[in-house]
Amino acid sequence: MKKQLLVLLIASIALTNLGYSQSDETDKKFGINWSGFVKADFMFDTRQTVNAREGHFNILPAAENLVGGEDLNDQSNFNILAIQSRLKGAISGPDFFGMKTSGVLEAAFFGNSDGTTGELRLRHAFIQLSNDKVDIIMGQYWHPMFVTAVFPGVYSFNTGVPFQPFSRNPQLRITTKGSVKFIGVLFTERDFKTRGASVSQSGIPQLHAQLQFGEANTTLGGLGFNLKSSRPALGEDNLTSTAFIGYFRTKLGEATWKAEATYGQNMTDILQIGGFAIDGSGDFVNNETLSMWTEFSGDFSETMEWGLFGGYAANGGFGESITYVDGFLGTVESAFRVSPxxxxxxxxxxxxxxxxxxxxxxxxxxxxxxxxSTSDSVNNFRLLTTAIYKF
Incomplete structure (x- = not known):
């Protein structure tokens, strides 16, 4: 840990002093601009939960764990964590054959696994090329089904999971400009992977196509399609999975209304309920899941804000006789959340x-x-207090 912090400090100093100039008529200055935030979260749960990083990334209340007629998961939990704190470097440089260039390097102290909680973790690292017609991103960035113009503004780091897709992926992304945008993405998986299968070993990258209409500061909407090939094991056939997304955002007076729905197969790589299985013929088959959420938000004044989030997910199952193989919360029949x-x-x-x-x-x-359904539903109420200091 100490070595990582030392490397970060040295890199920060080196990059900060690495500014360079392009000798032309305007004598443009290029380099790196640091920003980020420190975030402290105080969390109380009425029940044990399915989570990551010592409970910080809260997903769902844990299922009943009955011992002697007592549900051992029906107990509270409390924690204080600052591991979401983040450092971001925005890089600018000279043009590349007439296209503006920039880059982003961003890390947090969230760790890559529960065993590395508190250690430095890469979030985003990408190069961007831009002109008046198109933006091109190369590197690690948000999954295309995490729409940066329409996502929940909740304070919890789960950002609406498992009702909202959540993942960052190495990718090549092309986005056209204008009131109607086309977004095309070729990508693979790194930190967020399909449970029990490999996209890389399938030999075929994930593909995504999306149309987005309007402007984020007024009314915006979009539709997208995702195609994924994954290989459960070497020597096995690839499993093809599809997913669809629709979303919009609009102003209602002084408030903002957002809504999104996803329907797809084997979407465990974006932290959705589901998985895949083997049917009676020995072939792999997908689980299907529907997820949706909506949110209203606004400001009481210049110094006060409010929001109300609601989400619902339903597990559609496999549609045929199967032997279950792998997944993420694959035996959850349905779930919902309300979060003011x-x-x-x-x-x-x-x-x-x-x-x-x-x-x-x-x-x-x-x-x-x-x-x-085979058991009673379980509930959890989380009370979260957060302090965020941006720089």
Missing amino acids: RIGWKSGSLKIGLEGEFTNAQYGSIATNGDIT
């Missing part, structure tokens, strides 16, 4: 308070491949 928030902001500091009520209905896989 209020924040106070002044200067570079924001202090927020958020309640997050989440219900999950656990089940089992029936002989026909459907997910059927």
